[in-house]
Amino acid sequence: MARIYENTDHRPDEEIVLLRDERQRVRDATRAPFRWICSLEVEFPEPVLYPLGTLEHPGKGWKDLKPTLKGCGSGLLITPGHVLTASHVIAGLKVVKDVETGKARFKMVPAKRVIAIPGRNEEAKGNSRPFGAYASRRILVNPGFRTTMELPAAQLTKAQVRKALASDFGVLELQENRKGGALLPGLSAGWWGELPGYKIRPVAGAFRRELQSAKVHIGGYPGEKARAPCSVPWYSTDKVVEAFPKFRGRPESLLLYQADTSAGMSGSPVWVKGKDGRFYLVAVHSSFLDYKAGRMGRVNVGALVTKEMMRQLRDWEVGCLEMIIS
Numbered sequence: 552m553a554r555i556y557e558n559t560d561h562r563p564d565e566e567i568v569l570l571r572d573e574r575q576r577v578r579d580a581t582r583a584p585f586r587w588i589c590s591l592e593v594e595f596p597e598p599v600l601y602p603l604g605t606l607e608h609p610g611k612g613w614k615d616l617k618p619t620l621k622g623c624g625s626g627l628l629i630t631p632g633h634v635l636t637a638s639h640v641i642a643g644l645k646v647v648k649d650v651e652t653g654k655a656r657f658k659m660v661p662a663k664r665v666i667a668i669p670g671r672n673e674e675a676k677g678n679s680r681p682f683g684a685y686a687s688r689r690i691l692v693n694p695g696f697r698t699t700m701e702l703p704a705a706q707l708t709k710a711q712v713r714k715a716l717a718s719d720f721g722v723l724e725l726q727e728n729r730k731g732g733a734l735l736p737g738l739s740a741g742w743w744g745e746l747p748g749y750k751i752r753p754v755a756g757a758f759r760r761e762l763q764s765a766k767v768h769i770g771g772y773p774g775e776k777a778r779a780p781c782s783v784p785w786y787s788t789d790k791v792v793e794a795f796p797k798f799r800g801r802p803e804s805l806l807l808y809q810a811d812t813s814a815g816m817s818g819s820p821v822w823v824k825g826k827d828g829r830f831y832l833v834a835v836h837s838s839f840l841d842y843k844a845g846r847m848g849r850v851n852v853g854a855l856v857t858k859e860m861m862r863q864l865r866d867w868e869v870g871c872l873e874m875i876i877s
Contacts, residue, residue, distance in 0.1 A: 574811050577770065577784040580670040581681050584830065587628040587743050588820060590671040590772040590781045591640060591723075595620050596663040599643025602700055603838050606712040613646070613704060623781035625771035626667060626723065627820040627832070629744065629751070631737020633869045634667050636818030637837050637854070638696040638721035641665055646704065655704040659697045661690045665723050669740040671772070673782035682740035689724035691867050696721070717804040719837040720854045722867055743820070743832060744875025751875050752831040753858045754794060754806075762794050762823065762833065767808045769836055771819030781815040791823075792842070792850050804857050806834040807842060807850040821853045832856060 577585050598618035605613060624640030641662045649656045665687040673679045695718035700707065728735040743749050754762055768788045772781035789809040795802040806821065821834035834853030842850045854860070 572811055573789070574773075574785045574787045576776070577672070577786050580672040580675070580784045581678070583741070583746055584743060584749060584820070584822070585770055585784055585786075586670040586682065586740050587745075588770045588772075588784060589626040589628060589634050589636075589667040589669045590784075591624045591626050591634070591636060591818065592666040592668070592781070593622040593624065593641060593662045594664045595622075595643055595660060597645065597660065599645055599660050602639040602642065602644050602659075602715070603712060605707075605709050607838060609709075613707070618645075619643075623772070623774065623815055624817050625781070625815065625819040625836075627818075627835075628667075628669055628736065628740060628742040629832075629864075629875070630742055630870050631734040632725045632727070634723040634725065635820070635835060635864075636721055636723060637719050637835055638693045639719055639837070640818045641690050641721050641723065642692045642697075644700060649703065652703070657701055657704060657707055659692060659701055661692055662687070665690060667723060667725060667736075669736050670784075671782060672784060673777060673779060682736050683728075685725040685728060685736055687723045688726040689722075691722040691724065693718045693721050693863060695863075713798070713840065714803075716837050716840075716852055717854055720835045720860060720863075722864065722869060724867075748828070749830050749875070750832070751856060751861075752825070752833065753861055754833055754855050755858065758825075758831075759794060761826065762791060762806075765791050765823040767791055767806070767810050767833070768822050768824075768830075769808075769810045769812060769816065769819050771812070771816035771836065773813040774815030775813055785816075787811045794855065796842070804855045804859070806853045806855050807840070808853070810851060812836060812839075812851050 604616040626634040626636035629635045644657045647658045668684045669682045699715040770786045774780040777783035787810040792807040819836040822832050836853045
């Protein structure tokens with residue numbers, strides 16, 4: 552489950568706590584890297600369906616899901632004014648009539664407005680939003696995610712939705728807020744890569760092999776851990792299950808792991824500590840999957856940082872990338 556909805560029938564633990572909940576509350580969200588992790592408040596221009604709904608609700612079809620106007624999720628500042636998140640956090644689906652066939656098909660609806668709140672902690676007295684709150688200027692849904700999802704209703708099966716997970720990343724470009732010529736929130740909060748120990752590293756070659764024995768870390772904003780959804784940061788860590796898992800013999804650009812999550816943490820950064828002591832962003836948390844290698848038959852899943860992802864970020868003109876790519 553990717554985010555919290557109005558009128559939802561999701562249980563808050565469906566995405567997904569594996570056995571015992573081992574997450575830890577982040578007490579000080581003003582320290583790195585939690586100062587760069589954002590709580591996202593999402594508003595849609597019209598009622599939409601949750602894009603991963605049939606994947607996460609076995610036995611339910613699209614007609615069983617309830618549309619919503621609001622949601623929340625997590626994201627990561629990767630430049631002074633760009634937030635990396637999951638596409639399904641910032642876009643929903645609506646049913647339209649195909650002009651050629653007259654049959655029902657899905658159309659993606661980007662959010663109308665997203666508020667990003669870095670380092671948010673509503674349980675921190677007097678310092679709940681230490682770096683402010685920032686509205687989106689552009690909402691950038693991955694074209695690959697959109698293409699995979701915008702299909703005739705009969706074709707958007709659970710298997711087809713699973714195919715979209717590898718492209719489940721997107722970007723928020725924040726409205727320009729400047730102080731003394733410097734762009735906010737970067738001036739106050741900073742961003743992943745501002746400090747030399749934090750990098751983005753596409754998963755390939757020797758690093759791909761190294762990742763198989765690594766431990767992942769996830770920080771984000773669960774929907775059920777506070778009075779207001781996605782308002783208090785939590786942290787989780789556990790081992791990697793597999794990178795580039797094969798489905799029907801074909802490897803997918805996904806990372807599978809056992810770190811606990813829950814609704815609202817979609818879009819959270821997934822990182823590892825490299826052998827050189829640096830922290831590398833390696834995935835964007837998306838959802839969960841039934842998978843033979845996981846405890847209880849399930850694992851959590853994120854879209855891997857690949858060279859293809861980096862090319863898409865460049866196409867979106869996301870600045871500062873050369874500073875943080877290893």
